[in-house]
Amino acid sequence: MSKAIPYKIYLEEHEMPTCWYNVRADMKNKPAPLLHPGTLQPMTAEDLAPVFCEELIRQELDNDTRDYPIPQEILDFYKMYRPSPLVRAYCLEKKLGTPAHIYYKFEGNNTSGSHKLNSAIAQAYYAKKQGLKGVTTETGAGQWGTALSMACSYFDLDCKVYMVKVSYEQKPFRREVMRTYGASVTPSPSNTTNVGRKILEEFPGTTGSLGCAISEAVEVATSTEGYRYVLGSVLNQVLLHQSVIGVETKIAMDKYGIKPDIIIGCAGGGSNLGGLISPFMGEKLRGEADYQIIAVEPASCPSLTRGKFVYDFCDTGKVCPMAKMYTLGSGFIPAPNHAGGLRYHGMSSILSQLYHDGYMEARSVEQTRVFQAAEDFARVEGILPAPESAHAIRVAIDEAMKCKETGEEKTILFGLTGTGYFDMVAYERFHDGQMTDYIPTDEDLQRGFDGIPPVNL
């Protein structure tokens, strides 16, 4: 029995999820454990304790608990910006002339502008609960840093953000949003850490890198009383928190008797895709339903479609644990494309395992086609998408156009992770015809693995 479907489905407060869903509980092949970079042995809770909060370590290592009750304090915060709307893209369907039904879950309706807030508030909560004074992190494009600064402000927790220097200077607006929320934002490399000072000495003119910013943030967390380090993607705990996206989506779809045939999400480190697909993947793993699940990545940084499934460092600085994942090699330097959130050499271990086991597929797309999709979408659906999100729009439109050819009335669901307000420089390049596509050669890809020790487990 299906009801008339509104443009936007908002759950009422009493319908909202009260648990996160841990997809690992339903995986036969569990994601491989993190390894200590020195001993190459699985990281224990004790190994991780100087870096991460206790409860987050428990979540990170827990492959068994299926449902995690969301603490009331986090539910209260979620109420301020959730539920996010599940939108029926009636206008896009009409413009494409497709028989497909297209839905998107829009996570940009909060000041941080993206889904990152779902995990930021959880990580800030557990840090506060542990009695910590503050947390440190790095940020590149700035979505994660913004979300974390909002979360820390809410729990009155100190927040130290190391922002890649080139972004700090080129994206002053992001920086000011973080300052509005009381975060201290330091351009990286900086003089505030040993690793920063060392890099500045060797390369005085450097504009920084994510790898360096991670190293600085970790150094401060581990050397300052009452601080820990937090991360916005890749980790199992992050996918757990982000499952709220998928659980909400599934409740809303079930309410109206809608069943997606295809589920699409952009994938950088995997936080959004992993969250969106979680409960659907759970049904698929348990053999209760089937869905076509597609991860979309930039052609310039194709970890799933052209990477290797091996143990690698999570950071380019090689200070963090090693993870088994689809990776281009921690030495891979992606071309400066405009989807900063997708410029990551690896991929969540959970998603890597699921992809390896055939539960999902992957596509890579070039950025000019991505921006064309972004503009087409904005003009009919109103929302100005982030470049990252537009990767999913591109493939959703491609799939809808296939339906037009075949006459199939498929139901397509995609994740619209955020807004593009702080990405207008990229749009400007697109409008002015100055945007280029870059596809790495096989030789480029091989160089990413230089200096990485082979690990076979």
Next chain:
Amino acid sequence: MSKAIPYKIYLEEHEMPTCWYNVRADMKNKPAPLLHPGTLQPMTAEDLAPVFCEELIRQELDNDTRDYPIPQEILDFYKMYRPSPLVRAYCLEKKLGTPAHIYYKFEGNNTSGSHKLNSAIAQAYYAKKQGLKGVTTETGAGQWGTALSMACSYFDLDCKVYMVKVSYEQKPFRREVMRTYGASVTPSPSNTTNVGRKILEEFPGTTGSLGCAISEAVEVATSTEGYRYVLGSVLNQVLLHQSVIGVETKIAMDKYGIKPDIIIGCAGGGSNLGGLISPFMGEKLRGEADYQIIAVEPASCPSLTRGKFVYDFCDTGKVCPMAKMYTLGSGFIPAPNHAGGLRYHGMSSILSQLYHDGYMEARSVEQTRVFQAAEDFARVEGILPAPESAHAIRVAIDEAMKCKETGEEKTILFGLTGTGYFDMVAYERFHDGQMTDYIPTDEDLQRGFDGIPPVNL
């Protein structure tokens, strides 16, 4: 009978307003008519036809029809971003420790980032219905231009925006959003009009003004086949369309048995305040209810609190009709404060009449106190407000703190018109302690009336 009140009240589709409410129908003293600047006679529909669309002229001159059914095409577009949430500011109340109940109607949850879209889509619709090819307008800070470009894109209408040159250069992101929606954006003054060429000849280095941009937009509209000029505030028609804000708010409050004691809105030209208060003011005018209604304006541009209630030009270029309103004089040049949307010398004739007749009050506030309120609000409620909206937040907090002193449990409603994503330069100045307050002297105010002919009607 009141139900438990959620953080955010969203109306369901079947509860949404289907009519705009025309407050003029309930006013005993109607707003004074627009006058022809040459003859000083009331403007007729024929006089206005070369400039405005036919249906919009009918709405502009209609002081009698109370309810205007909203055309289905506009209702369909409203469904894409409306209802806007009515939010109970639980976190702000807690932080202030006030017994007051605070609610805000948030109009920033759409890509244009403000309430301006409510009227933009209506004006674009009537232009399309009349068979026009396109519309012209001016924009300063860019909220109106962005909203209009989105609306024109939806109806496949050409959109020519004259953007004050200094904003065009300093706010390239706003410009790129408009281009994403297919608008042509021209820095004003430009070589595309007679008036622009004349000004450039006289003042080659000028960075432009709103008055000049209006003149260029009107010249293009009246001299190009199939084009008309549209405006985002001040006019009666705009307040009619914006009544959707207030009508939605009232339906949501009635649903939960909430009755506001105080209603607060920022006021530049009056589009937001007029829309928010409309149905409440209607009850007040008909003697069915009483509300304390407060217009908030910048101390640097205090048209209600320090202006005169006289006939004046609507534009600094003196090419548009004259309106009877509270005004600082069309020659008044406001200090460069950071709430571009409130830097207008006059005020809607409807609101001016209501203020003159004692149905509402007005307060002026200084911008550093406004930004302090903006930051306090952002940190607990999550939303990063536009500087304009923060004027209303300032007075809402002030009123809530009075309740704390007296112990009164008043219900306060304010309009949160938009987001501040494109105003981070202002926030940066505030963070860096570089923001100054400016209050014009009586002599400054007198200069605004130089050269304006006295009109007594």
